[in-house]
Amino acid sequence: xxxxxxxxxxxxxxxxxxxxxxxxxxxxxxxxxxxxxxxxxxxxxxxxxxxxxxxxxxxxxxxxxxxxxxxxxxxxxxxxxxxxxxxxxxxxxxxxxxxxxxxxxxxxxxxxxxxxxxxxxxxxxxxxxxxxxxxxxxxxxxxxxxxxxxxxxx
Numbered sequence: 001x002x003x004x005x006x007x008x009x010x011x012x013x014x015x016x017x018x019x020x021x022x023x024x025x026x027x028x029x030x031x032x033x034x035x036x037x038x039x040x041x042x043x044x045x046x047x048x049x050x051x052x053x054x055x056x057x058x059x060x061x062x063x064x065x066x067x068x069x070x071x072x073x074x075x076x077x078x079x080x081x082x083x084x085x086x087x088x089x090x091x092x093x094x095x096x097x098x099x100x101x102x103x104x105x106x107x108x109x110x111x112x113x114x115x116x117x118x119x120x121x122x123x124x125x126x127x128x129x130x131x132x133x134x135x136x137x138x139x140x141x142x143x144x145x146x147x148x149x150x151x152x153x154x
Contacts, residue, residue: 004101005101005104005119006096006097006098006099006100006101006103006104007097009096009097009099009104009119009122009123009126010093010094010096010097012126013054013089013092013093013122013125013126014089014152015151015152015153016129016130016133016151017050017054017085017089017092017093018089019133019148019150019151019152020047020050020085020129020133020136021082021085021086021089022148022152023136023137023140023145023147023148024043024047024078024081024082024085025082026145027043027078027140027145028078029077029078029079031043031143031145032044032078032081034139034142034143035139036135036138036139036142041135043078043136043139043140043143044074044075044077044078044081045074046132046136046139047075047084047136048069048073048074048075048081048084049132050085050128050129050132050133051081051084051085051088052069052073052088053125053129054088054089054092054125054129055088055091055092056068057092057121057122057125058092058095060108060109060121061095061103061108061118061121063108063109065109096122099118103118104117104118104119104122105117105118105119106118108121133150134150137150
């Protein structure tokens with residue numbers, strides 16, 4: 001039986017996020033604060049950003065205004081960010097998989113006051129995840145880690 005569109009979005013999100021979690025499972029604590037350039041997000045900051053962004057997308061899908069994390073709301077360690085990624089991955093993928101075709105077609109307030117269909121917002125979420133994950137892959141190599149495959153299959 002073919003997957004419904006919401007399940008497909010959830011699966012695609014998980015394929016990206018689980019590869020990211022595999023990398024963070026191997027990241028030594030001492031490299032968590034590494035940033036590739038001055039003023040750039042650290043490896044912990046990148047993961048916090050992705051966790052917060054995915055939770056923010058859920059709020060947008062529910063028709064709520066996106067709430068940016070408060071300054072100082074970030075993870076204090078690699079161990080903490082691993083747990084944050086695990087929690088948001090489970091929460092977000094379950095919420096996406098539960099969406100109906102009507103939910104996917106529904107237009108919601110999005111970035112900059114625009115409206116977009118929930119399906120398009122999910123595509124944006126997955127693209128955003130892949131963008132930052134690419135940055136993390138490069139940063140991981142800079143600290144001597146060999147990243148896993150870019151997406152986790154099966």
